[in-house]
Amino acid sequence: MKFEIRVRGQPQAVGAGDEALLEPLAGTECWRLVVGGRAVPVRVVEHEGRLLVTIGADRVEVGVRRALPVPSRRASAQNGADRVEVRAPMPGLVVSVPVAIGEPVRAGGAVAVVEAMKMQMEVVSPSSGCIEEIRVQPGQEVAGGQVMVLVRVPASGAGEEALP
Amino acid sequence: MPLPRRLLIANRGEIAVRIVRACRDLGVEPVAVYAPVDAGAPHVRLADDALPLPGDSPAEGYLNSPKLVELARRCGAAAIHPGYGFLSENPSFAAACEAAGIAFVGPPASVLQMCGDKAAARAAAASAGVPVLPGSGSVDxxxxxxxxxxxxxxxxIKAAGGGGGKGIHLVRSPDELPGALRLARGEAQTAFGDPRVYLERWVERPRHVEVQILADSAGGVIHLGxxxxxxxxxxxxxxxxxxxxxxxPELRDALLRSxxxxxxxxxxxxxxxxxxxLDGDAFFFIEVNARLQVEHPVTEMVTGVDIVAAQLAIAGGEPIPFxxxxxxxxxxxxxCRISAEDPHGGFLPSLGKIDGVIEPQGPGIRVDSGFRAGCVVSRHYDPLLSKVVAWGRDRGEAIARMRRALAEYAISGVDTTIPFHRWALEQPAFLGGAYDVRFAEEWDGTAPSQEAExxxxxxxxxWLRRKAAASLMISDGHAAGPSSRWIAAAREEGLR
Incomplete structure (x- = not known):
């Protein structure tokens, strides 16, 4: 099985000559990387087909391409390119949904308020448009990444969904 | 009153553990309470007895004043320590304890009332000749x-009934006011059960300095720096x-005396x-935190005073012990406060189950921790997991020890603020000691070094090689030894 390792889109040469050793340190995510005569604690988390590697103060997003291509979720979502899904940034409790179906919303405008760990946060629409669907109501628990509101954006804005 | 025989700890996490430890040192029997999600947490396991609370939401659990008083009575506790947050600064709770004949380890209800009304506290400070910032009373x-x-x-905008940074919102212009008021009130209501807010002038780049005090019922007041x-x-x-x-030294002296x-x-x-x-050499009183502070250990480390023990003595009516x-x-x-937050993702809370941890140890290091492997970080509570405290003969030695401790600390299962701290301890502004409250804004976290990449x-x-190898093996075992690495390499070869 072969992997292609990419950092910021650039393939990284990690050759077979790299005498790197990865030893378990704590739990499923914390490791000790021994390479080039140094031991460095690292944390590796698999997230949506990428690896998030934390080293010291830095987090590096490592793209991994496997032998079997996995269909991109983003690509399959292109059918609804004129709709933007506003997702919950974290698990929490919906405090309020200060918008109604059919209402206009501007980019950066609040579509919901979510509370977790005693903090309330506004969930904002990434694009200007019109509220098409509201899938949550106040008092409801939401999971992180759950779609809360759909915003229909004018055709010119289609496909401009910002990366998170 | 001498020290209580039994003391109920109306809190959770690291501060409940801290209070258990003070009880042990003093020969007091600690009794813990716990919400369902905290069953098996360290504060529960370290206490002599642990009593369940009906629900995970703060209102059913650690904010459930009648239930806590009832539990204290039922287990024969003569005192309740509220820790910080939750009911620690709630005058009605202090009064309810008093009415039930249970000592509340903290100020009396009347003092909590005055400190809790931030506008009243400001007025008291001003009348004592201590400078305050321009501000309003509670506003609708x-x-x-x-x-x-x-x-x-x-x-x-600040919560009149609050503290701990909750319910505070910065407003730069009049048009931001309504939205910020709505959020601040919502947070104040949830966190403190009190939606009142007040306004206070914002200083652009202040430094935040606070003074630890101890005061007894005979009118004795001292500071601990x-x-x-x-x-x-x-x-x-x-x-x-x-x-x-x-x-x-002059400014320090003025602060301590104020x-x-x-x-x-x-x-x-x-x-x-x-x-x-602090704005340059000018200083302004902002508020009194009428409780044990999260950061009390740094004072304990440089003075050798056990602040929780002093609290228990004072609550028992004794004078300050020194x-x-x-x-x-x-x-x-x-x-350094270690919180379950993602510093690379806007410090959003990171929820999940902690599946492994290695805590730092060694010379000059103290870890006050309230979790262990298997604990769940839930959305109901503050994300603080633990505090790492480093002591050194001078600031340089303390920083060096803290760097070592943070490098040793491994937490698996949730994101934590450790990477932020490792960054902070390398910044010239921090090392020079001239940082202000905007310092943390310099953290970016999106541009890793080439070395890190x-x-x-x-x-x-x-990691991928290990995973591929593990998927073919019955057990990955402890694939650390040289022989198992040979096996892993051989299996991997077979995969090519």
């Missing part, structure tokens, strides 16, 4: 715009240290913290 939505014009923009708490994000402290770097004056003016009792903002001149300050202490790619490759 209709009064807010005109009150804001008087205070001047930019301003802060100051702490610098300017490394903050969303008005939540991240790093604290004692003593405060970069302030003159803090004692404020405590006297309020008729304060028990342990508390008087908070100040005089001002007996308090000796030695060395330097720094605390190279190591990450290597780690990723090694």
């Amino acid at each position: 939505d209709a009064e807010a715009p005109s009150a804001a014009e008087v205070v001047g923009f930019p301003l802060l 100051e702490r610098a708490c300017s490394v903050q994000r969303r008005h939540q402290k991240l790093i604290e240290e004692a003593p405060a770097p970069g302030i003159s 803090a004692v004056r404020v405590a006297r003016a309020l008729g304060y009792r028990n342990a508390g913290t008087v908070e100040f903002l 005089a001002q001149e007996e308090v000796r300050h030695a060395g330097w202490a720094i605390e 190279r190591l990450a790619a290597t780690a990723a490759a090694a």
Whole structure:
């Protein structure tokens, strides 16, 4: 099985000559990387087909391409390119949904308020448009990444969904 | 009253563990309470007895005043320690304890009432000749715009019944006021059960310095020196240290004496913290935190005083166990708060199950921790997991030890603020001691070094090899030994 390792889109040469050793340190995510005569604690988390590697103060997003291509979720979502899904940034409790179906919303405008760990946060629409669907109501628990509101954006804005 | 035989701890997490430890040192039997999600947490396991609370939501659990009083009575506890947050500054709870004949380890209800009414506390400080920032009393939505014009923009909305940085919102212009008021009130209601807010002038780049005080029922008031708490994000402290770097002996002396004056003016009792903002050499009183502070260990490390033990003595009606001149300050202490937040993702709470942990140890290191492997970080509570405190003979030694401790600390299962702290401890502004409350804004976290990228790619490759090898083996075992590495390599070859 072969992997292609990419950092910021650039393939990284990690050759077979790299005498790197990865030893378990704590739990499923914390490791000790021994390479080039140094031991460095690292944390590796698999997230949506990428690896998030934390080293010291830095987090590096490592793209991994496997032998079997996995269909991109983003690509399959292109059918609804004129709709933007506003997702919950974290698990929490919906405090309020200060918008109604059919209402206009501007980019950066609040579509919901979510509370977790005693903090309330506004969930904002990434694009200007019109509220098409509201899938949550106040008092409801939401999971992180759950779609809360759909915003229909004018055709010119289609496909401009910002990366998170 | 001598020390209680049994004491109920109306809190959770690291502070409940801290209080259990003080009880052990004093020969007091600690009794824990726990919400269902906290069953098996360290504070439960370390206590002599642990009583369940009906639900995970704060209202059913650690904010459930009648239930807590009932549990204290039922288990024969003569005192309740509220820790910080939750009911620690709630006058009705203190009064309910008093009415039930249970000692509340903290100030009496009347003092909590005055400290909790931030406007009243400011007035008391001003009357004691201590400078305060321009601000309003509690305002409703209709009064807010005109009150804001008087205070001047930019301003802060603060929870009148709160503290700990919750419910604080910065407002730069009048049009931001309604939205910020709505959020601040919502947070204040949830966190403190009190939607009242007030306005206060915002200082652009202040430093935050606070003074630890102890006061007894005979009118004795002493201070235990100051702490610098300017490394903050969303008005939540991240790093604290004692003593405060970069302030003159004259300024320090003025702060310490002002803090004692404020405590006297309020008729304060028990342990508390008087908070100040420094704008250059000018200083302003902001509020009194009428409770044990999260960051109390840095003061304990440089003075050798057990603040929780002093709290118990004072709550029992005894005088402060030592005089001002007996308090000796030695060395330097720094605390890093380890929270379940993602510093690379806007410090959003990181929820999940912790599946592994290695805590730092060694010379000069103290870890106050409230979790262990298997604990669930839930959305119901503050994300603070633990505090790492480093002591050194001087600031440089404390920083070196803290760097070592943070490199040792491994937490698996949730994101934590450790990477932020490792960044902070390398910044010239922090090392020079001249940082202010905007320091943490310099953290970006999106541009890893080339060295980190190279190591990450290597780690990723090694991780994938391990995973591929593990999927073919019955057990990955402890594939650390040289022989198992040979096996792994051989299996991997077979995969090519």
